[in-house]
Amino acid sequence: MKIGVFICYCGENIGRTVDCAAVAKATAMLPGVAHSEDYKYMCSDPGQNLIKQAILDKKLDAIVVGSCSPHMHEKTFRKAAAAAGVNPYMVEIVNLREHCSWIHDDIPSATKKAIDLMRIAIEKVKRNDPLTPIRVPVTKRALVIGGGISGIQAALDVANAGYEVVLVEKEPSIGGHMSQLSETFPTLDCSQCILTPRMVEVYQHPKIKLYAYSEVSNVEGFIGNFSVTIRRKARGVRDEVCTGCGLCVQKCPIKKAQNSFEEGMAIRPAMYVPFPQAVPNIPVIDREVCTYYKNGKCQMCKKVCGRDAIDFEQQDTFVTEAIGAIIVATGYKLYTIDKKPENSLIKGYGEYGYGMYKDVVNGLQFERIASASGPTNGEILRPSDKSEPKKIVFIQCVGSRDEAKGFTYCSKICCMYTAKHAMLYKHKVHDGEAYVFYMDIRSGGKMYEEFVRRAIEEDGVKYIRGRVSKIYEDDGKLVVKGEDTIAGMPVTINADMVVLATAMIAQSEAPQLAQMLGVPYDTYGFLQEVHPKLRPVETSTGGIFLAGACHSPRDIPECVAMASAAAAKTMVLFGSDMLEREPVVAKVHADTCAGCFYCQKVCAYSAIERKEIRNRQGELIKTIAYVNEGLCQGCGTCNATCPSKSVELIGFNDEQIFNEILALDEVF
Amino acid sequence: MYAGECYKQIGTSGNTEEMKMHEVHKDPFIEELIAITGQDPAQCYQCGKCSAGCPVREFAEDAPNRVVRYVQLGFYDKALQSNTVWLCAGCQTCSGRCPKDFHLAQFMDAMREMGTKRHIVTKEKKTVAFHESFLDQIKWNGRSHEFGMVLEYKLKTMDLFKDVDLVPGMLSRGKLSILPEKIKDGNSVKKLFKEKE
Numbered sequence: 001m002k003i004g005v006f007i008c009y010c011g012e013n014i015g016r017t018v019d020c021a022a023v024a025k026a027t028a029m030l031p032g033v034a035h036s037e038d039y040k041y042m043c044s045d046p047g048q049n050l051i052k053q054a055i056l057d058k059k060l061d062a063i064v065v066g067s068c069s070p071h072m073h074e075k076t077f078r079k080a081a082a083a084a085g086v087n088p089y090m091v092e093i094v095n096l097r098e099h100c101s102w103i104h105d106d107i108p109s110a111t112k113k114a115i116d117l118m119r120i121a122i123e124k125v126k127r128n129d130p131l132t133p134i135r136v137p138v139t140k141r142a143l144v145i146g147g148g149i150s151g152i153q154a155a156l157d158v159a160n161a162g163y164e165v166v167l168v169e170k171e172p173s174i175g176g177h178m179s180q181l182s183e184t185f186p187t188l189d190c191s192q193c194i195l196t197p198r199m200v201e202v203y204q205h206p207k208i209k210l211y212a213y214s215e216v217s218n219v220e221g222f223i224g225n226f227s228v229t230i231r232r233k234a235r236g237v238r239d240e241v242c243t244g245c246g247l248c249v250q251k252c253p254i255k256k257a258q259n260s261f262e263e264g265m266a267i268r269p270a271m272y273v274p275f276p277q278a279v280p281n282i283p284v285i286d287r288e289v290c291t292y293y294k295n296g297k298c299q300m301c302k303k304v305c306g307r308d309a310i311d312f313e314q315q316d317t318f319v320t321e322a323i324g325a326i327i328v329a330t331g332y333k334l335y336t337i338d339k340k341p342e343n344s345l346i347k348g349y350g351e352y353g354y355g356m357y358k359d360v361v362n363g364l365q366f367e368r369i370a371s372a373s374g375p376t377n378g379e380i381l382r383p384s385d386k387s388e389p390k391k392i393v394f395i396q397c398v399g400s401r402d403e404a405k406g407f408t409y410c411s412k413i414c415c416m417y418t419a420k421h422a423m424l425y426k427h428k429v430h431d432g433e434a435y436v437f438y439m440d441i442r443s444g445g446k447m448y449e450e451f452v453r454r455a456i457e458e459d460g461v462k463y464i465r466g467r468v469s470k471i472y473e474d475d476g477k478l479v480v481k482g483e484d485t486i487a488g489m490p491v492t493i494n495a496d497m498v499v500l501a502t503a504m505i506a507q508s509e510a511p512q513l514a515q516m517l518g519v520p521y522d523t524y525g526f527l528q529e530v531h532p533k534l535r536p537v538e539t540s541t542g543g544i545f546l547a548g549a550c551h552s553p554r555d556i557p558e559c560v561a562m563a564s565a566a567a568a569k570t571m572v573l574f575g576s577d578m579l580e581r582e583p584v585v586a587k588v589h590a591d592t593c594a595g596c597f598y599c600q601k602v603c604a605y606s607a608i609e610r611k612e613i614r615n616r617q618g619e620l621i622k623t624i625a626y627v628n629e630g631l632c633q634g635c636g637t638c639n640a641t642c643p644s645k646s647v648e649l650i651g652f653n654d655e656q657i658f659n660e661i662l663a664l665d666e667v668f
Numbered sequence: 669m670y671a672g673e674c675y676k677q678i679g680t681s682g683n684t685e686e687m688k689m690h691e692v693h694k695d696p697f698i699e700e701l702i703a704i705t706g707q708d709p710a711q712c713y714q715c716g717k718c719s720a721g722c723p724v725r726e727f728a729e730d731a732p733n734r735v736v737r738y739v740q741l742g743f744y745d746k747a748l749q750s751n752t753v754w755l756c757a758g759c760q761t762c763s764g765r766c767p768k769d770f771h772l773a774q775f776m777d778a779m780r781e782m783g784t785k786r787h788i789v790t791k792e793k794k795t796v797a798f799h800e801s802f803l804d805q806i807k808w809n810g811r812s813h814e815f816g817m818v819l820e821y822k823l824k825t826m827d828l829f830k831d832v833d834l835v836p837g838m839l840s841r842g843k844l845s846i847l848p849e850k851i852k853d854g855n856s857v858k859k860l861f862k863e864k865e
Contacts, residue, residue: 351765401767404769466717466720467767482720484716485714485734488734490726491720
């Protein structure tokens, strides 16, 4: 075997502490090395040409490059080798920069270490086999989990590119939190007016299959080849015959159910459609409230339905879909502070009296109050006595940036929506006074800072820097005790109503979903991307992408941008018929495998399956382990666990590793 | 290990060792404060929630958060001279509501201790005298002795005749005893004081 060695100076990065010429000279002496040279920038075009030329001139079989981390330029050098006719897996990269020059300062010993590292890689490359990448087929069909604005955008983008999309939404209607908002910053355009056309577009799109009131119950498979089971929750109404006439909703006699769309500030019947523009416009029976499910009585809806669509006995059904890529867009939840949630990280805000005083409301409740379709038809009326509040206080950072209560992060949107709330209030209550308690105003974004200044300068909202300590009721007023930290003066405001800008938190089911998908998540339950800067929508599991607030608190424009990015990544995946991936996977030797399945127990990716070996008569001889190459990530845990050494990690087999260690023997 | 996992570790307590390597040397005043309270005033992000809920705020020269600010900026004398330090009632409302879990009541106590040690003169001479008289009684007797405390306080402030008319009534009802009641193991309390000093 003829091996070529190339040492890169990386400008001064390696050359400063490692004598590259000496390394090239020393490695040239090693057995098997037919060519050795050094160059200032091996990754540059002339550098790559050096490699190609050497391969052609000296008929090299394998090359070793001493340069930066393989994360940076392994691909570059493999491509250069392939262009000159050498199998790309006959290329080894030695990390002389991060592993040697950057961490040492003594030139002679760093040079010696560099030579040793090169010797190790040369011993390995001698035992490398030419490999071919694994090719797996791609199912060109995307699953979008969550039908809020992020899910809608992602689904439309992928579908408009010509691929089929399955959209799953757990609520009876798509639309998410955006459908609850009154107006949107910084333009103050009506949220429903810009959202509902998109919802209808999703419903009418021939490429989108919508499963509303459904949940993902199981995910199997791997990139390009997922098999997803979806649980369709029983509506009690057969959606294939229902026309959405709404007669059952009108006639339902049970009208005392809490309206969750109105954030508990209104009531609705047991048979309901969440809001008038719901998509699909098919009602659902609230089984906890409906008297039929309690004592078998009523059945009014069944009597009035002209299409015989009501089916009280309807059960949850399961459908399985073949999927190539998954976009997770499960969104956020608002931090509710009246009850202590199961998540023990969160402590309540007893001092602000939310849940105790009716006129202390959260951000989403104020959105409903300000919304033209809300419980007050858009008039600003306080919940307790439906009177117009003349003095209103907005408190920012409730829950957010509060280590003691459980969240260290900034929820990012509250500064903007509080400014919007205060503006909406001032536009509707001209003689009213609006106060905002803030710690910092974070209004980064196009026209955002201008929007906040408009609230202060044009609409006369009074901003007070300081956190509120306590709210208590006194003589029908809410007494808000704060401190103006700029003036250094205590502030007490007798308010009629208080709006708390509570934190955005992860959905409580997010960790379970993440575990099902094999996607990492942070302490707070937000899903984790692979790289915070360069790969913000991809997860560490291939073929699963993130969109919107399930990743971190973000506003509508950012959600839409992220959804389109996730859709673009999905389209990149669907752009090819076959997927190529690294052939570094485990392989089980069938003749020695004893079928103990220790490997199956330790595998973190569920890549080990059982395979039956039968003779020609069809009798079972033994059951052995078998590696699914699509799932295997090449971590090598099975290899280390196998008691009979029957698992080999291709590209890193025992012979290669032992010879690397033996090469070090000369060092000690 | 895949990349996502790696971020998770960094995000939590994975790199405490590394943190120690980069420890910054603090000013001696701050180091002393940290030694007493176990917390760094840099933690405070000046939201003002402590001041908003403080019951003695309206009597104090500076809002409690401002005293922390002085310390953060290095104006130690200004902080120690502030009467806020001595007016603090130790009700701990601030500590209970602090979003950063900064124990402000403990900070104020440390400031009183450090101010006394440095012989800082504040406007609140009487409060300081009362503070010292009370602590002296604990040091000598292991528990509070009202008569001794009143005596020491009066000598310190030279306000000898205030409330003297109350003494006969209190004596006759057994509210004041001339001699202190000592505790069984007085030495252990003295040892505590010695350790602190």
